[in-house]
Amino acid sequence: MKALRELDDPRRRVLIRALAAGLLSPAGNAAAQLFGTAPGKLPPGQSIYRVSGQVLVNNQPATLQTPIRTGDTVETANNGEVIFVVSQDAFILRGGSRMTIEAPPAASALTTALRLVTGKLLSVFGKGRPTRILTATATIGIRGTGVYAETDPDQTYFCTCYGVADISATTDPSSSDTVAATHHDKPLYILAKGAAGNRIRRAPFINHTDQELALIESLVGRTPPFVFPSNNYNAPRRDY
Numbered sequence: 531m532k533a534l535r536e537l538d539d540p541r542r543r544v545l546i547r548a549l550a551a552g553l554l555s556p557a558g559n560a561a562a563q564l565f566g567t568a569p570g571k572l573p574p575g576q577s578i579y580r581v582s583g584q585v586l587v588n589n590q591p592a593t594l595q596t597p598i599r600t601g602d603t604v605e606t607a608n609n610g611e612v613i614f615v616v617s618q619d620a621f622i623l624r625g626g627s628r629m630t631i632e633a634p635p636a637a638s639a640l641t642t643a644l645r646l647v648t649g650k651l652l653s654v655f656g657k658g659r660p661t662r663i664l665t666a667t668a669t670i671g672i673r674g675t676g677v678y679a680e681t682d683p684d685q686t687y688f689c690t691c692y693g694v695a696d697i698s699a700t701t702d703p704s705s706s707d708t709v710a711a712t713h714h715d716k717p718l719y720i721l722a723k724g725a726a727g728n729r730i731r732r733a734p735f736i737n738h739t740d741q742e743l744a745l746i747e748s749l750v751g752r753t754p755p756f757v758f759p760s761n762n763y764n765a766p767r768r769d770y
Contacts, residue, residue, distance in 0.1 A: 569744075571751035572615050579749055583610030583625065600642075603630045606649065613746065617642075618656030620746035624649060634662075650680045652738050654747050654754075664700075667729075668720035671696040676747070676754060678738040687733055689717040691743055692755050697730065705729035713756050 572579060577598040584607035585592040598604060598614050605628045606612060613622050616631060619642060623629055627649020634643045642661040644653075655661050657674035664670075665681035668688060675693025679686060688697060690711040699705035699720050704727045709716045717733040743754045 569748040572749050577616065578612060578614045580613040581611075583607055585610045585612045585623075598631070600631050600633050603628065605629075613749070615746075615749050618659060618750055619661075620654050620749045622652040622742060622746060624651070627651065646679055646681050648681060650678075650737065652678045652742055652746065654743060654750070654752070656750070665720075667700050667722045669698050669700055676743050680737065684722050686720040687717065687736065688720060689714055689733075689735065689738070691738070699729040702726055702729050 569579075575597070576594070578592060578594050578596055581592050581594060581596075586605045587596050587598055588602055589605075590596075592604075592612060598616055600616070604612060604614070604623055606623055606625050608626045610625050611623065614620070621629075628647040629649070629651060630645045630647070632643040632645055634641065641659040642655065643664070644651075644661070645664045647666070654676040655672060655674055660671070660673050661675075662669065662671055663677070663679065665679060665686040666683050667681065668686040670677075670679075670688060672690075672693060672695045675695060676691035677693075677695065678689040678691060681687070688695070690709040691714050692711055694708065694710045697707050697709065697718060697720060699722075701722055702724075705720075705724075707718065707730050709718070714735055717735055719731045719733045721729040721731065723729070740754065740756060747754050
């Protein structure tokens, strides 16, 4: 498990320090000082809370005024990152990522369908909103859940941060698992290749924090279902 000093992106270190001071400390709001607005529910009509580096929405450069809706594709260059909201769902899309927010089939009960083509995504979803996440190697069904995913053609890393997720390997539906988590209980790798029935394996906890989950939940007017143990918190409470 990575300590704060070991996080993969220097921008994340700055963000998480600001969130630790601003979201967790009653003494001040460093996040507001750094980003210009305190974490809180976005006003109607605003999709993006923060954008840095090169970010495209439908192949057009994104700004704080860019709307993001169902049907849109969001893409980040290696130096890019965007924090945004669509309806009752909120996201951090990290650098080197491409995601499409697909319209669910007309006869489906799904409210959201995401296709993470490549990259890294932290996301939270409204309670009771059935959602499907598709990657190169995994099909994941969730409802009112906080999740983190990293994907490439060979494997998907997936952490059910809290809530329930039904996970199956795209290339082998017999490789499947249901995870009910309260606090990052069972991260998994979902592999493109391997023996039938054995393409899902346990994984360590990597590359996301509870402060980031608290931030994006706040953008849709919610709080995550866990309690920070102290103001200097910088990693999940569990050992993996």
